[in-house]
Amino acid sequence: MAQRTGGEPQIDGRSTRWDEHKAQRQVELVDAAVALIEEEGAQFRVQRLAERVGLPRSVLYRHFKDRASLDELIRRRxxxxxxxxxxxxxxxxxxxxxxxxxxxxxxxxxxxxxxxxxxxxxxxxxxxxxxxxxxxxxxxxxxxxxxxxxxxxxxxxxxxxxxxxxxxxxxxxxxxxxxxxxxxxxxxxxxxxxxxxxxxxxxxxxxxxxxxxxxxxxxxxxxxxxxxx
Incomplete structure (x- = not known):
């Protein structure tokens, strides 16, 4: 938990490490989505991406707000x-x-x-x-x-x-x-x-x-x- 000393919050290192891990995992998933599109076409299904990376669809979506946010990250890549x-x-x-x-x-x-x-x-x-x-x-x-x-x-x-x-x-x-x-x-x-x-x-x-x-x-x-x- 973040504690205050001298009025300033302390950052929990575990939280920072989790954020870094989540960001890296998101990059990996976007890379996998790009590769899937290259192989199977523009109309890819999220279920196929979940199968490709070995995650349940519900777990995959924890890394993205929704399908639109996933698509936006893919377009940016x-x-x-x-x-x-x-x-x-x-x-x-x-x-x-x-x-x-x-x-x-x-x-x-x-x-x-x-x-x-x-x-x-x-x-x-x-x-x-x-x-x-x-x-x-x-x-x-x-x-x-x-x-x-x-x-x-x-x-x-x-x-x-x-x-x-x-x-x-x-x-x-x-x-x-x-x-x-x-x-x-x-x-x-x-x-x-x-x-x-x-x-x-x-x-x-x-x-x-x-x-x-x-x-x-x-x-x-x-x-x-x-x-x-």
Missing amino acids: VVESFVKRMEPTLTFDGTVEESVRRVVGAHLDWVAQHPRLYAYMGVADHAMGDGSLVADTKTAIAMMLSDRFGDVLKALGVKEAPIRSVAIGIVGFVDSAVNQWMRDPERELSEEELREMLCRSVWAVLDATLRGYGVVLSPNDRVADLEGA
């Missing part, structure tokens, strides 16, 4: 995986073309490798700005792109370009195209063809935007050289 894959690509190393391919490729690769997690997230049901975790993630990636684009443009002497709108448009376009491709039972493009189409389209948007401000670049220009211009 999936988003963490996606963002972890995307963040390193936003450094824009190499040429402009290589940078575009790296970003587009990371998005498409993650989705192709984790189709059931992608379906579980219900990406198509969330547009940027709707306040959901998925929407906030799309917006965060767009803002990271915007900041990086902005740095390059400032180095080129362009300070007033609507780069935030361009970045949001690019993320929305790539996301919509990939989502449609994933849902299409009769895909008109192979994964590699989709990758090429997306890269060409993203470059076309960037090129048109830059030309509107009097900047003409080659996709073979190195980003580091542009920033040092």
